[in-house]
Amino acid sequence: MSRLKRARRIVLLVAVLVVMAVVAVGILAIGVVRQSFPDTTGQLSIEGLTSSVSVHRDAQGIPTIYADNASDLFRAQGFVSAQDRFFEMDLRRHVTAGRLSELVGSAGLESDKVIRTMGWRRVAEQELPKLAPETRQYLQAYADGVNAYIKKTESPEKMSLEYTVLARRNPGYRVEPWTPVDSLAWLKAMAWDLRGDYKDELARARMSRTTRSIKQINLLYPPYPVDRNQPILSEQDWQPSSASSDQAASPAPAALQAMRSAEGGSAVESAIASVDAVPVSLGRGDGIGSNSWVVSGSRTTTGKPLLANDPHLSLAIPGIWGQVNLQCRTLSAACPFRVSGFTFSGLPGVVIGHNDKVAWGMTNLGPDVTDFYLEQVSGTKYLRDGRNIPLETRQETIKVAGGADVPLTVRSTLHGPILSDVVPAIDAAGDRSVVRGAPQTNRYAVSLAWTALTPGTTADAIFALNRATNWSDFRKAASLFSVPSQNLVYADTAGHIGYQAPGQIPIRRSATPGAPPGFWPSPGWDSQWDWKGYVPFNQLPNSFDPAEGFIVTANQAVTASPTPFLTSEWDYGFRAQRIRTLLAATPKVSRETMSQIQGDTRNTYAPALVERLLSVQVDDFTAQAQRLLRDWDGSQPNDKSRDAASAAYYNAVWKYLLQYTFDELPPDIAPDGGSRWMVVMEQLMKDPKNDWWDDKTTPGLTEGRDEILKRALVEARLDLARELGKVPATWRWGRLHQVDLKHPVMGADGVPGIIQNLFDRNDIELGGGNAIVNAYSWNASAPGYDVTSGPSMRMIVDLGNLDASRWVNSTGQSGHAYDDHYSDQVDAWAANETFAWPFTQTAVRDATDDELTLVPPASAP
Numbered sequence: 071m072s073r074l075k076r077a078r079r080i081v082l083l084v085a086v087l088v089v090m091a092v093v094a095v096g097i098l099a100i101g102v103v104r105q106s107f108p109d110t111t112g113q114l115s116i117e118g119l120t121s122s123v124s125v126h127r128d129a130q131g132i133p134t135i136y137a138d139n140a141s142d143l144f145r146a147q148g149f150v151s152a153q154d155r156f157f158e159m160d161l162r163r164h165v166t167a168g169r170l171s172e173l174v175g176s177a178g179l180e181s182d183k184v185i186r187t188m189g190w191r192r193v194a195e196q197e198l199p200k201l202a203p204e205t206r207q208y209l210q211a212y213a214d215g216v217n218a219y220i221k222k223t224e225s226p227e228k229m230s231l232e233y234t235v236l237a238r239r240n241p242g243y244r245v246e247p248w249t250p251v252d253s254l255a256w257l258k259a260m261a262w263d264l265r266g267d268y269k270d271e272l273a274r275a276r277m278s279r280t281t282r283s284i285k286q287i288n289l290l291y292p293p294y295p296v297d298r299n300q301p302i303l304s305e306q307d308w309q310p311s312s313a314s315s316d317q318a319a320s321p322a323p324a325a326l327q328a329m330r331s332a333e334g335g336s337a338v339e340s341a342i343a344s345v346d347a348v349p350v351s352l353g354r355g356d357g358i359g360s361n362s363w364v365v366s367g368s369r370t371t372t373g374k375p376l377l378a379n380d381p382h383l384s385l386a387i388p389g390i391w392g393q394v395n396l397q398c399r400t401l402s403a404a405c406p407f408r409v410s411g412f413t414f415s416g417l418p419g420v421v422i423g424h425n426d427k428v429a430w431g432m433t434n435l436g437p438d439v440t441d442f443y444l445e446q447v448s449g450t451k452y453l454r455d456g457r458n459i460p461l462e463t464r465q466e467t468i469k470v471a472g473g474a475d476v477p478l479t480v481r482s483t484l485h486g487p488i489l490s491d492v493v494p495a496i497d498a499a500g501d502r503s504v505v506r507g508a509p510q511t512n513r514y515a516v517s518l519a520w521t522a523l524t525p526g527t528t529a530d531a532i533f534a535l536n537r538a539t540n541w542s543d544f545r546k547a548a549s550l551f552s553v554p555s556q557n558l559v560y561a562d563t564a565g566h567i568g569y570q571a572p573g574q575i576p577i578r579r580s581a582t583p584g585a586p587p588g589f590w591p592s593p594g595w596d597s598q599w600d601w602k603g604y605v606p607f608n609q610l611p612n613s614f615d616p617a618e619g620f621i622v623t624a625n626q627a628v629t630a631s632p633t634p635f636l637t638s639e640w641d642y643g644f645r646a647q648r649i650r651t652l653l654a655a656t657p658k659v660s661r662e663t664m665s666q667i668q669g670d671t672r673n674t675y676a677p678a679l680v681e682r683l684l685s686v687q688v689d690d691f692t693a694q695a696q697r698l699l700r701d702w703d704g705s706q707p708n709d710k711s712r713d714a715a716s717a718a719y720y721n722a723v724w725k726y727l728l729q730y731t732f733d734e735l736p737p738d739i740a741p742d743g744g745s746r747w748m749v750v751m752e753q754l755m756k757d758p759k760n761d762w763w764d765d766k767t768t769p770g771l772t773e774g775r776d777e778i779l780k781r782a783l784v785e786a787r788l789d790l791a792r793e794l795g796k797v798p799a800t801w802r803w804g805r806l807h808q809v810d811l812k813h814p815v816m817g818a819d820g821v822p823g824i825i826q827n828l829f830d831r832n833d834i835e836l837g838g839g840n841a842i843v844n845a846y847s848w849n850a851s852a853p854g855y856d857v858t859s860g861p862s863m864r865m866i867v868d869l870g871n872l873d874a875s876r877w878v879n880s881t882g883q884s885g886h887a888y889d890d891h892y893s894d895q896v897d898a899w900a901a902n903e904t905f906a907w908p909f910t911q912t913a914v915r916d917a918t919d920d921e922l923t924l925v926p927p928a929s930a931p
Contacts, residue, residue: 113925239471
């Protein structure tokens with residue numbers, strides 16, 4: 071054989087071996103990925119079941135669970151939830167227990183310090199025995215189902231691909247049994263992200279120590295525009311009780327008594343850094359809110375109510391919500407559940423959805439339920455009404471995967487945990503504080519009071535909502551809703567609609583003349599500003615069958631009344647008013663109309679600013695882009711239309727206008743471009759020489775409104791020429807305005823890109839924007855125009871035909887990368903499309919793709 075032939079054979083053999091190796095690696099990789107995928111057909115024996123349970127999955131992998139009793143129903147829900155998303159559940163319980171470092175290593179340490187200091191899990195442990203017996207039964211049944219999955223699956227690597235990746239950093243990790251407290255602790259994460267945004271309180275305190283006057287600071291917090299953007303309830307819908315709130319208050323626990331006062335200081339600044347270490351579970355910032363509205367049958371094409379909801383939360387993969395249909399085969403007092411909707415992995419029941427009689431939606435009410443205190447601490451004591459009383463202390467140990475244990479001493483006052491202990495630099499941060507306008511020489515610690523740090527009954531509320539059959543039941547369920555406080559909208563098959571504001575809302579008066587309660591941090595040493603209890607439930611705003619025939623909640627003010635005081639930090643109502651306008655213009659609203667409204671991209675603030683922008687004289691190069699704003703109605707679609715080009719330029723101008731106007735604000739409190747800043751800018755436009763217009767980086771020059779407007783137009787043109795090309799007509803808003811759906815662990819910084827790509831779904835182009843019904847929000851103070859939050863799901867419930875209802879999730883039902891249902895709803899969600907939502911037994915049967923039977927062990931073949 072010649073050398074040439076021999077060489078060819080060797081090359082061929084090497085090529086064959088390489089191909090075989092690649093195929094073998096591919097098969098191995100597929101096997102590793104698929105080993106955690108759930109069984110969705112056949113029969114499985116599950117410990118604890120008393121009878122068989124059927125699990126039907128539709129084309130999107132969404133389960134409908136049929137059981138003979140409530141315990142089996144929730145036990146099966148626990149098992150199925152773990153099948154789909156156990157890693158997400160395990161991650162969440164580590165976060166809420168302050169044990170993230172045990173799972174992911176030192177990257178979780180700062181988060182653990184803050185959450186251990188607040189004691190989320192400790193509160194959940196106190197909460198469990200206070201819940202109704204049936205709630206505890208359901209929580210335990212759910213936990214039993216999760217544990218049946220853990221036992222059956224045996225090893226973490228067979229539960230989810232994430233464990234295989236993390237094993238390199240955390241070898242030998244063992245999954246712990248699930249407990250009811252693991253479910254309850256997640257409610258604290260919900261409450262944390264959906265609390266009133268106290269960062270504005272801290273921001274005011276910081277600005278008060280600069281050269282800015284209180285008058286200039288107040289310009290950044292304008293009152294809610296009641297005359298233009300209507301509150302949820304009109305004066306005809308609801309009148310506040312004439313009873314004194316102070317006299318009628320329910321008692322507040324001593325551990326949550328709070329004080330209000332004037333300007334705070336740099337100790338508070340440092341608290342921001344530590345508090346922001348907590349991972350975002352649902353989201354934070356101006357874009358975190360929701361749309362929900364309900365229309366009476368007198369105004370619909372079906373003759374029965376229609377209800378829509380789309381919560382605006384942070385966007386990641388897997389998505390925040392899971393979907394489930396829970397069905398007792400025979401309804402009875404012992405098994406009263408036929409309920410379907412959206413829920414959180416790790417939590418039994420349905421959070422938002424409908425049963426066979428009523429439907430409900432939620433938007434964030436966002437009341438002020440947190441207060442910061444400046445504390446005079448000396449050694450192991452702190453000052454309270456002239457006396458030094460002992461601090462409460464406890465020792466915590468944080469275990470770190472791949473590292474040494476970290477000890478933590480937690481100190482608390484009567485008001486709550488001292489958050490200023492969480493980061494070392496905070497020890498020296500309290501010596502520049504200002505209290506009631508006077509500079510102080512003392513060094514202060516900072517503590518936090520928060521309603522969620524007292525055991526509540528929100529878990530009872532969830533199951534009560536799931537069982538409700540009428541308005542009376544619904545309100546009783548709402549009365550149990552402690553935190554997070556939500557706007558609840560209601561509709562039923564009998565034709566009624568309603569609204570209820572629930573939650574623990576502190577009663578307090580302002581210590582600062584002319585300022586609303588909660589506007590400034592408080593001196594913790596003076597008890598005269600203590601909370602006086604909570605607003606009684608019967609004094610919280612509500613409405614039943616309003617004459618207008620519809621109710622719109624989109625985080626705007628609840629009422630125009632100052633009592634009861636809820637907050638001064640509302641969304642400013644552009645989304646809500648746009649929804650109202652569209653509903654009022656439609657004599658008979660259909661399901662299709664409801665969906666179209668959810669996808670509306672009109673920026674109703676833009677036209678007024680555009681009128682001003684078009685009056686500015688600019689150079690020819692800038693004028694090419696400026697002309698895009700002529701005849702533009704404010705729509706911000708994701709397509710190739712002229713409106714999309716106009717939207718791209720407008721938003722770039724808006725970004726630079728805010729940056730140049732408020733250039734002296736620190737990055738973490740710089741304008742995000744949300745609804746508040748629209749009202750702020752609207753007011754500043756009327757005052758062209760206001761000091762906010764002046765660019766402090768140009769000594770000797772005093773800029774006014776027109777100079778800043780021109781500068782924003784010019785810079786936006788240059789920016790988009792670099793990003794999208796020199797020809798404005800070819801620009802598209804969607805090319806700028808994108809979302810990356812990142813895994814909360816695998817998509818984090820520091821994880822190799824090749825690993826991130828296994829889990830993430832990136833570069834999804836979207837329309838909409840800030841203060842728009844299709845609320846894909848973005849942060850004007852951050853680089854670029856990336857989406858920071860948006861509709862985490864959408865649903866439309868038809869109370870005339872529940873099987874005609876529609877829904878969509880932001881990602882998919884599965885938490886397993888490369889499962890068919892990991893991201894199979896993304897395209898529909900991005901396009902504002904929805905899927906069928908079968909509810910009745912016939913509709914579920916017709917939609918079933920896979921059926922799994924769960925049986926007691928003795929029944930297994």
